[in-house]
Amino acid sequence: MGIICPACSRNSLTITSKIELPPNERSDEVTLQLIECNKCGFQGIAVYEESRRGKINSDTFSHRGYKVSSELLNKLKEIVDQCPDPNNSKCRCKAHRYFINLYRAGKWGWLEEQSKHKPFEITYQV
Ligand SMILES: [Zn+2]
Ligand SMILES: [Zn+2]
Numbered sequence: 001m002g003i004i005c006p007a008c009s010r011n012s013l014t015i016t017s018k019i020e021l022p023p024n025e026r027s028d029e030v031t032l033q034l035i036e037c038n039k040c041g042f043q044g045i046a047v048y049e050e051s052r053r054g055k056i057n058s059d060t061f062s063h064r065g066y067k068v069s070s071e072l073l074n075k076l077k078e079i080v081d082q083c084p085d086p087n088n089s090k091c092r093c094k095a096h097r098y099f100i101n102l103y104r105a106g107k108w109g110w111l112e113e114q115s116k117h118k119p120f121e122i123t124y125q126v
Pocket of ligand 2: 083084085086091092093094095096
């Protein structure tokens with residue numbers, strides 16, 4: 001099972017690194033993922049957010065991808081790699097604090113600015 005690549009339309013987009021972030025104003029679960037297509041070389045970032053604040057059985061989530069430059073991707077990968085415990089949203093290492101500050105500063109607007117493209121929906125295909 002892979003994620004559909006927005007560049008080549010194959011299901012060859014994979015998550016290469018991820019970091020769990022603490023809840024924010026609208027989501028209980030926030031995960032930042034670095035994504036890469038192993039067929040065409042597309043690189044980007046995905047943000048998974050899940051909210052359980054609605055009524056019972058009304059979980060809502062969003063999973064969006066953003067195309068970014070390889071420069072930015074490499075920089076973010078370096079930061080994610082510094083975290084000793086990326087699956088722990090309570091971790092407060094330097095890497096976690098970096099991402100927490102970013103989304104406090106303006107949610108994920110910085111990503112949309114960086115990518116200069118509209119986000120795309122993450123879709124899985126077997
Ligand atoms: Zn591709
Ligand atoms: Zn950390």
